Amino acid sequence: MNEFLAKYAFLIVPIIKVAILLFVVLTLDAYLTWLERKVIAHIQARWGPHRVGPHGLLQPLADGIKFILKEDPMPLGVDKTAYFFAPFLTLVLALTSLAVIPFGPDITLFGYTTNFGIADVNISLLVLFAITALGVYGIALAGWGSNNKYSLLGGLRSSAQMISYELALTLSVVGVLLIAGDLSLKHIVEQQANGDLGLLGWNIIGMRQDGAGFTQVIGCLCFFIAAIAETNRVPFDLPEAESELVAGFHTEYASMKFAMFFIGEYTSMISVSALFTILFFGGWLSPFPASWALTHYLPSIILVPLGLWVIFDGIRYETIFGRIVLPGIGAAFTVIGVALFLFPVVDELIQGPFWFFAKVGAVLFFYIWMRATLPRFRYDQLMDFGWKFLLPVSIANVVLTSAVIMWRMH
Amino acid sequence: MSGVLLIFFVLAALAVFGAVSLILQSHPIHSALSLILVMVSLAGLYLLMGAEFVAAVQIIVYAGAVMVLFIFVIMLLNAGVEERTNFSKLATFGGIPLGLALGGIIAAAVARSSGHLPPPAASGAMSSTKQLSMQLFSTFVYPFELTSFLILVAILGAIVLAQREN
Numbered sequence: 001m002n003e004f005l006a007k008y009a010f011l012i013v014p015i016i017k018v019a020i021l022l023f024v025v026l027t028l029d030a031y032l033t034w035l036e037r038k039v040i041a042h043i044q045a046r047w048g049p050h051r052v053g054p055h056g057l058l059q060p061l062a063d064g065i066k067f068i069l070k071e072d073p074m075p076l077g078v079d080k081t082a083y084f085f086a087p088f089l090t091l092v093l094a095l096t097s098l099a100v101i102p103f104g105p106d107i108t109l110f111g112y113t114t115n116f117g118i119a120d121v122n123i124s125l126l127v128l129f130a131i132t133a134l135g136v137y138g139i140a141l142a143g144w145g146s147n148n149k150y151s152l153l154g155g156l157r158s159s160a161q162m163i164s165y166e167l168a169l170t171l172s173v174v175g176v177l178l179i180a181g182d183l184s185l186k187h188i189v190e191q192q193a194n195g196d197l198g199l200l201g202w203n204i205i206g207m208r209q210d211g212a213g214f215t216q217v218i219g220c221l222c223f224f225i226a227a228i229a230e231t232n233r234v235p236f237d238l239p240e241a242e243s244e245l246v247a248g249f250h251t252e253y254a255s256m257k258f259a260m261f262f263i264g265e266y267t268s269m270i271s272v273s274a275l276f277t278i279l280f281f282g283g284w285l286s287p288f289p290a291s292w293a294l295t296h297y298l299p300s301i302i303l304v305p306l307g308l309w310v311i312f313d314g315i316r317y318e319t320i321f322g323r324i325v326l327p328g329i330g331a332a333f334t335v336i337g338v339a340l341f342l343f344p345v346v347d348e349l350i351q352g353p354f355w356f357f358a359k360v361g362a363v364l365f366f367y368i369w370m371r372a373t374l375p376r377f378r379y380d381q382l383m384d385f386g387w388k389f390l391l392p393v394s395i396a397n398v399v400l401t402s403a404v405i406m407w408r409m410h
Numbered sequence: 411m412s413g414v415l416l417i418f419f420v421l422a423a424l425a426v427f428g429a430v431s432l433i434l435q436s437h438p439i440h441s442a443l444s445l446i447l448v449m450v451s452l453a454g455l456y457l458l459m460g461a462e463f464v465a466a467v468q469i470i471v472y473a474g475a476v477m478v479l480f481i482f483v484i485m486l487l488n489a490g491v492e493e494r495t496n497f498s499k500l501a502t503f504g505g506i507p508l509g510l511a512l513g514g515i516i517a518a519a520v521a522r523s524s525g526h527l528p529p530p531a532a533s534g535a536m537s538s539t540k541q542l543s544m545q546l547f548s549t550f551v552y553p554f555e556l557t558s559f560l561i562l563v564a565i566l567g568a569i570v571l572a573q574r575e576n
Contacts, residue, residue, distance in 0.1 A: 079437075079439070081440065081443075082439065082443075121462075122462060123462050123463060123466055123539070126462075126463065126466035126467070126470065127466055129466070129470055130453075130466050130469035130470045130473075130474065133469065133470050133473065133474025133475065133478075134450075134469065134473060134474060136474075136478050137446070137478075137481070140478070140481055140482070140485065141439075141443075143485075144439060144481075144485050152485065152488075155485060156482065156485055156486060159478050159481060159482040159485070160482060162478065163475065163478055163479065163482070166474070166475070170470075183463075183539065
């Protein structure tokens with residue numbers, strides 16, 4: 001049995017990892033929609049979903065059931081290949097992009113060392129860009145294949161927008177590549193550790209022990225703006241601008257096919273946030289220097305009070321169901337927090353993923369915050385901004401970074 | 411080795427299928443999609459040869475940027491289904507023998523090279539990326555700069571054409 005496991009570990013381990021990642025990401029997608037609706041609602045002084053389950057926590061489940069059970073009509077005169085292929089393409093590409101993202105440092109479980117992610121590719125950054133570059137086809141084909149003028153306009157807008165902002169997206173990363181000298185996301189994160197600098201070593205600040213670093217604030221801003229445009233989110237959601245185009249490229253999609261676009265959009269939000277974290281905010285690295293041992297208890301310090309507060313808040317909830325479920329969730333948080341405090345081995349193991357998901361969560365919250373705050377661009381403003389501002393600024397960042405690095409190295 | 415060979419044949423078959431489909435499809439968008447299939451399978455073939463960087467660039471530049479522009483233009487012009495015409499006489503009597511001759515020449519060349527290809531450089535992708543850029547900026551610097559000059563000329567030409575209407 002052990003021999004068999006050792007021989008086929010290279011096959012079994014990735015399958016297990018893929019299964020876990022799919023489960024985590026799809027759950028995250030579902031609760032991201034809940035979080036988005038809740039946060040936007042509270043920003044706009046509303047309650048958001050609160051009928052299905054305590055605090056609307058079962059709303060994603062209800063939405064999922066609705067997606068499966070809804071009728072799926074197909075409009076007349078669609079191009080069947082494009083119409084059926086587009087949602088699959090969007091979803092598959094969005095999920096594939098997660099395969100090359102490192103979620104933490106290498107881990108050793110039961111004597112088997114493996115990377116914390118699915119594939120550890122040498123050129124993972126380029127792979128990610130390649131997948132993003134293909135992502136536009138899903139939207140363009142959906143828009144063209146639906147035989148609907150609004151969909152077609154949405155698809156056209158999407159392809160024009162992606163071409164324009166992909167340049168700025170790729171160029172804004174060049175500064176980081178110049179500092180790192182490596183295309184592997186894992187190595188880019190490891191190089192931001194820089195001994196005991198902590199947060200100062202991240203590419204956004206850009207301090208380096210050998211002095212050859214330079215702050216990537218400009219690149220960071222350009223990347224974030226271009227990334228929002230690439231994922232078609234507010235204020236760049238012109239491909240599905242509901243006040244002009246009904247629902248843009250997915251007007252004619254219903255039921256599971258619509259759900260695929262939906263999951264694809266949220267998954268690419270997650271992968272773009274992860275990439276942003278890796279490139280500019282040190283990936284899984286803690287913001288504190290490694291010598292500050294007390295900061296290793298931060299997961300417990302956050303989880304235990306959070307759990308206690310959820311229990312305290314939950315026992316006063318209106319419905320009986322809520323009074324049972326919410327304290328249960330709170331108790332689970334508290335138990336996990338205490339367990340992490342008591343078992344330092346496990347605590348060490350989750351340090352990387354904890355910081356990684358904390359940062360990704362912060363970026364995702366920022367995404368939602370922007371959606372609640374900013375109005376949509378007009379189309380000519382979008383093009384002007386992309387070509388006349390973002391592109392020159394990211395090129396300037398490349399020139400500036402190379403000049404500073406050359407100057408500091410000599 | 412057989413696994414690699416199997417993947418090669420799958421990718422090669424996909425590339426050939428895409429190329430044939432590109433010609434036979436009557437709708438421009440379907441032709442463009444077939445071309446994307448060809449390019450993605452070519453990227454897979456590069457990957458099989460250990461040229462990871464070239465494979466990624468093939469997808470980013472050709473399958474991503476260039477073909478998105480193609481699709482964008484086809485969608486913008488709203489090109490419909492093409493009508494099938496009879497083959498021209500020249501294509502029938504000149505094309506088929508010439509095509510067969512070309513196929514024969516390639517087959518002969520493949521058969522003559524006894525299958526002893528130099529093994530791909532067994533180094534990390536970054537070093538191969540580094541080697542590539544070194545070559546590009548030292549040995550091939552003039553062709554490289556000429557290419558960028560050519561692209562600049564093309565951009566200027568496009569701007570002039572666009573300005574003429576005003």
